[in-house]
Amino acid sequence: MKPYVPTATIVLRTSLIAGFILAAPAIASANPSFPRGLGFYFDPLRLAALIASFIGWVKLCAWVDEDAAHYKIPAVFWNSLLLVNGIAGFLLIWGLPVFWLATLFFWSTVLAGSYWYICKRNRRAAVEDQLFNREHFQRLVQKYFRRTKTKAKLTITDGVPVKFISRSVSGEVEDADRVDRVQQSKGYRAAQELIYNALERRATDIHLEPTANEMAVRLRIDGMMINITPYNRAMGDGVVNVFKVLCNLDITERRKPQDGSFSAHVKNRVVEFRVATAGSVVGEKLVMRVLDTAAQLADLGQVGMTESMQTEVRDIIARPHGLFLVCGPTGSGKSTTLYACLHEIDRFSQNIITVENPVEYRLDGVTQIEINPKAGKTFASELRSILRQDPDVILIGEIRDKETAEIACQAAQTGHLVFSTVHANDSVTAIARMIDLGVPPFMLSSALQAVLAQRLVRMLCKSCRVRMKPSAETLKKLKIDPDAVRYTYRVFDSAEDREDDADAGTEEVDICEACGGAGYFKRTGIFELLVLNEKIRELIRENPNIPEIRRVATEHSLKTLFEDGARLVIEGATSIQELLRVSK
Numbered sequence: 001m002k003p004y005v006p007t008a009t010i011v012l013r014t015s016l017i018a019g020f021i022l023a024a025p026a027i028a029s030a031n032p033s034f035p036r037g038l039g040f041y042f043d044p045l046r047l048a049a050l051i052a053s054f055i056g057w058v059k060l061c062a063w064v065d066e067d068a069a070h071y072k073i074p075a076v077f078w079n080s081l082l083l084v085n086g087i088a089g090f091l092l093i094w095g096l097p098v099f100w101l102a103t104l105f106f107w108s109t110v111l112a113g114s115y116w117y118i119c120k121r122n123r124r125a126a127v128e129d130q131l132f133n134r135e136h137f138q139r140l141v142q143k144y145f146r147r148t149k150t151k152a153k154l155t156i157t158d159g160v161p162v163k164f165i166s167r168s169v170s171g172e173v174e175d176a177d178r179v180d181r182v183q184q185s186k187g188y189r190a191a192q193e194l195i196y197n198a199l200e201r202r203a204t205d206i207h208l209e210p211t212a213n214e215m216a217v218r219l220r221i222d223g224m225m226i227n228i229t230p231y232n233r234a235m236g237d238g239v240v241n242v243f244k245v246l247c248n249l250d251i252t253e254r255r256k257p258q259d260g261s262f263s264a265h266v267k268n269r270v271v272e273f274r275v276a277t278a279g280s281v282v283g284e285k286l287v288m289r290v291l292d293t294a295a296q297l298a299d300l301g302q303v304g305m306t307e308s309m310q311t312e313v314r315d316i317i318a319r320p321h322g323l324f325l326v327c328g329p330t331g332s333g334k335s336t337t338l339y340a341c342l343h344e345i346d347r348f349s350q351n352i353i354t355v356e357n358p359v360e361y362r363l364d365g366v367t368q369i370e371i372n373p374k375a376g377k378t379f380a381s382e383l384r385s386i387l388r389q390d391p392d393v394i395l396i397g398e399i400r401d402k403e404t405a406e407i408a409c410q411a412a413q414t415g416h417l418v419f420s421t422v423h424a425n426d427s428v429t430a431i432a433r434m435i436d437l438g439v440p441p442f443m444l445s446s447a448l449q450a451v452l453a454q455r456l457v458r459m460l461c462k463s464c465r466v467r468m469k470p471s472a473e474t475l476k477k478l479k480i481d482p483d484a485v486r487y488t489y490r491v492f493d494s495a496e497d498r499e500d501d502a503d504a505g506t507e508e509v510d511i512c513e514a515c516g517g518a519g520y521f522k523r524t525g526i527f528e529l530l531v532l533n534e535k536i537r538e539l540i541r542e543n544p545n546i547p548e549i550r551r552v553a554t555e556h557s558l559k560t561l562f563e564d565g566a567r568l569v570i571e572g573a574t575s576i577q578e579l580l581r582v583s584k
Helices: 007-028 044-070 075-095 099-122 134-144 146-158 176-183 188-200 233-246 307-317 334-343 379-389 402-413 427-436 441-447 472-478 534-542 546-555 561-571 576-583
Strands: 162-165 203-210 214-221 224-232 258-266 269-280 283-292 322-327 352-356 367-370 393-396 417-422 448-460 466-468 488-490 520-531
Touching: 044 075, 044 099, 075 099, 162 176, 162 188, 176 188, 176 233, 188 203, 188 233, 188 258, 188 269, 188 283, 203 233, 214 233, 224 233, 233 258, 233 269, 233 283, 307 322, 307 448, 307 520, 322 334, 322 402, 322 427, 334 352, 334 393, 334 417, 334 448, 352 379, 367 379, 379 393, 379 402, 393 402, 402 417, 402 441, 402 448, 417 427, 427 441, 427 448, 427 520, 427 546, 441 448, 441 534, 448 561, 448 576, 472 561, 472 576, 488 576, 520 561, 520 576, 534 546, 561 576
Parallel strands: 322 417, 322 448, 352 367, 352 393, 393 417
Antiparallel strands: 162 258, 203 214, 203 283, 214 224, 258 269, 269 283, 448 520, 466 488
16 A cells, blocks of 8 residues: 655645656756856855745645635635646746846736635635634734733724614613623623624514524524524523513513514614513513615516506606505515605605604605504505695505505595505405405595515526526426427525535535525515506496406516516526416
8 A cells, every 4th residue: 555645745746747847958058168156156045035926926825725624615726726836826936037026926827816715715614724814814913012912802893883772762862871781791701692693684673582492593584484592591582581681671571562662873873673582481582673774775677677667656646646555464565666666756845754663764844753553653644644734745654454555545536646555465365354444435545546566586696596497387387488498597506516526525615705604695576566447346336346357467478476587597696496386
């Protein structure tokens, strides 16, 4: 059996041979009779730089070989890459007339391959072992510069850019005493890190769910629940108490449901959080809704509508009066779409008033009212008062009872343009939902102008999506001509897409940095727009037959949610599996 020879030794031997070969022509061509004069026959400084470059290159190759073995990264490719880069660099040194410029090119060539390797190994290394990131430089400063040691330590321990803001009972004045109290409590640092981590990962909801031994933590990202590292039970209860104190809730009450709110300064912006607690058999569960008031307000072109649908919606919101409903389940982007509609209206020439719970976006030139049932401010009571404020456009956050629905319809019939949302599965079902709430069919038929149903589908990550040939069954579901589509895209599958890889059994799968391995990144909307015509109004007024309304709407070119989403599958923006999950 042959003895094992380290790859670094092989690199060193190969480097010596390559160096001799490169130097041989210069040695052979030297003329011994050439008058050299007194002194050295070479530049000692350049020779020292050349030797140092050679030794540094060999040491770098040895480190990569050892580090790759430690993290189970195939070393053959990386050693070969550094070997080729080094030889190319030495060729530059021998070939270029300017020595120091050639040396700079040499190290640029060698370090480029090394940096590529470091980026790959950092994906597998723990945070404290990663190289050339902020934490690494902080460790170096703390280790080698005693004068900045205290400052560096402060950055590491207190560097989470989250500052909590607790409100008074009225919600108008900041309560600094409550914040000072939680800073000394157990779990404060963990609460800061949780908030920062959730915002960095674009979470819309944070769930703290107790179990027998720990506190599970889940984030809702792009509509899906993602588990992250849980807390032990004592730390988890401490984090829950921090949020309850910030919301001015009773920390001794763990059985009855409570709700409140607080804010936080995060990277020079203010983020609001709505907190709700509920008792369970194993402890108290807490859910936080993230309301990023600094989020950029989208317009109709950014929510995912086609050009033709944008034209139809703009025509509807340009009308002087009427009721425009947006329907869908919770978290389907209804409020975002309504604010995109308000974005199309001249807010400075018209009086726009909104009634919401809570106010999710701040909009200049708009009077925004937040309801508070505990204080007696409900949708119905606020609507009665704002009708005396001479509004042109009214936005109602949600229609959830008969009184609110009737006031909305009456306002739409008396010269006001009313936007609102309602929970329904599709546009036709929204009509049935309004009738079930108690709105007379004759009133609804004259007030309602259009219904927009919507869902949010996750978009495939463009960095790791995989192209595929669609099957005949898939094309049949999409209701498209097989000759019109050559291929679609799907999520990267680590098992299926690496079955032919020779290193698949020894190398771990690299996690996509763009999407974190989810395969999807961000969401866009799919829509179903029902514009009422005289035939549909007559059906609502005389005989609210939902199947017949659906048939007539289909005859008048109603495009369903699935049909609208099919275009995203054809364009490669999402997958057929995601469309089926959302639209069925």
